Amino acid sequence: MERASFGSKVGIILATAGSAVGLGNVWRFPYMAGDNGGAAFIIIYIACALLLGLPCMISELIIGRHSQANTAGAYRKLAGGGIWSGVGYMGVLTGFLITGYYAVVSGWCLQYIYASAANHLNGTPELIKTYFTDFETNPWKPASWAVSFVLLTHFIVVRGVQKGIEKASKLMMPALFVILLVVVVASCMLPGAEKGISFLFNPDFSKVTGSTLLGALGQSFYSLSIGMGCLCTYASYFGRDTDLGKSAVQITIIDTCVAIMAGLMIFPAAFSVGISPDSGPSLVFITLPNVFNHAFSAVPWAGQVVSVMFYMLLALAALTTLISLHEVGTAFFQEEFHKSRNSAAWIVTLSCSAIGVLCSLSLTGYDGLQVFGTPLFDLLDFFTGQILLPVGGFLTCIFLGWFVPKNISREQFTNWGTIHTGLYGIYIFLVRFVCPVCIALVFLNQFGVI
Ligand code: TRP
Numbered sequence: 001m002e003r004a005s006f007g008s009k010v011g012i013i014l015a016t017a018g019s020a021v022g023l024g025n026v027w028r029f030p031y032m033a034g035d036n037g038g039a040a041f042i043i044i045y046i047a048c049a050l051l052l053g054l055p056c057m058i059s060e061l062i063i064g065r066h067s068q069a070n071t072a073g074a075y076r077k078l079a080g081g082g083i084w085s086g087v088g089y090m091g092v093l094t095g096f097l098i099t100g101y102y103a104v105v106s107g108w109c110l111q112y113i114y115a116s117a118a119n120h121l122n123g124t125p126e127l128i129k130t131y132f133t134d135f136e137t138n139p140w141k142p143a144s145w146a147v148s149f150v151l152l153t154h155f156i157v158v159r160g161v162q163k164g165i166e167k168a169s170k171l172m173m174p175a176l177f178v179i180l181l182v183v184v185v186a187s188c189m190l191p192g193a194e195k196g197i198s199f200l201f202n203p204d205f206s207k208v209t210g211s212t213l214l215g216a217l218g219q220s221f222y223s224l225s226i227g228m229g230c231l232c233t234y235a236s237y238f239g240r241d242t243d244l245g246k247s248a249v250q251i252t253i254i255d256t257c258v259a260i261m262a263g264l265m266i267f268p269a270a271f272s273v274g275i276s277p278d279s280g281p282s283l284v285f286i287t288l289p290n291v292f293n294h295a296f297s298a299v300p301w302a303g304q305v306v307s308v309m310f311y312m313l314l315a316l317a318a319l320t321t322l323i324s325l326h327e328v329g330t331a332f333f334q335e336e337f338h339k340s341r342n343s344a345a346w347i348v349t350l351s352c353s354a355i356g357v358l359c360s361l362s363l364t365g366y367d368g369l370q371v372f373g374t375p376l377f378d379l380l381d382f383f384t385g386q387i388l389l390p391v392g393g394f395l396t397c398i399f400l401g402w403f404v405p406k407n408i409s410r411e412q413f414t415n416w417g418t419i420h421t422g423l424y425g426i427y428i429f430l431v432r433f434v435c436p437v438c439i440a441l442v443f444l445n446q447f448g449v450i
Contacts, residue, residue, distance in 0.1 A: 015169040015234060017251045020254070023105060024222050028280070030263035038203060039201045050249075053252060070332045071331070074088055098325055104359045106149045108145065128290055154345055161237050165323055168323065187295075196268035196269070221442075227396070230324045233331050234324060277291075329352070331344075397432075400431055
């Protein structure tokens, strides 16, 4: 049977950018930029993404397109069945774990679309906070939203690469850009918005330290979805004429623009009402509802519209990301266990729903789901983001840089010699030496070793 593939270049870019553009762009990047010297951070972030994120991304794309297989199969083929196959299996496992907790937060967004539309968030800061904690600790509501979100992902993935993933990305990504643009304009037109804009764009190099650099690097890897073979699975559906380097640059540009625009959505509104933004779930589900209420207090319906649009934007960003995570598992079961696409997708959906429900229940304080006093939800977030992804990225660089024959990587980089680029030498140098060292530094810094 012929292997599935994407049907168009636009489809390839939008689907892969859809994987990269996710919650990380909205709730982590703006805060990190604001806190670490604004434009100074943005410049460093772009440098990290281009010099280090890009070569890692290209490596995953090379592994996927060369092998024409799911992530585990791809590493195994290239490793000839040796020890490096383990990196692929680890990627598939990481995918399952991320999907579990990502689905929970995605489900929260659905609840908040409803809550904004029904005007439940229009109240005092205390009310908004209680609304969130009551909801988050409710035993069945968030869990059912998480399962619904995984099911939504399921029905897209099960339709296949072109009819499901590509078609959905072509519809959802433009919708995401339009919504983002509208909310950015609304936010920047508020009185006093300039203060937020200048906070984000004023370069303050005095705030740049060693940990700023490592923070920017870590964030760029997370944001570009590097380290678990998501890019590898998607690349196995790329055509022979897709320029991997050029596509990676385009995806990086889209992802970075969305992150910067998210900053332009959050800071002007927050500064206009004098609330200082934070990051993570509390930014999205507690701080921002307050900001919207205050910023649009003169025209409450406008605040409501902006709020609904904001949560729709998050849900879209999360959905395109979850589709790519789901596909990693679906392709794995389909090819490795010779299942139909339908059964493979159901296996992923059921197991990810189970992880999602457990993660969600762990936030209700149920003792059985706390590990050393930490809820399973936070544990999975930490374990995947801070450990499995950097380790996966590191091992991929070492594998591709040192063990995969150079003729394979050159062939993929230059599309079998048809693209005449002098960049291969630089690329392989970065992957062999610079990327592994930098990832190792970020990793050690996170644990306070350096
Ligand atoms: N890039 C995603 C975001 O910005 C999160 C993410 C990290 C991810 N690693 C991934 C998504 C791997 C898919 C696959 O939110």
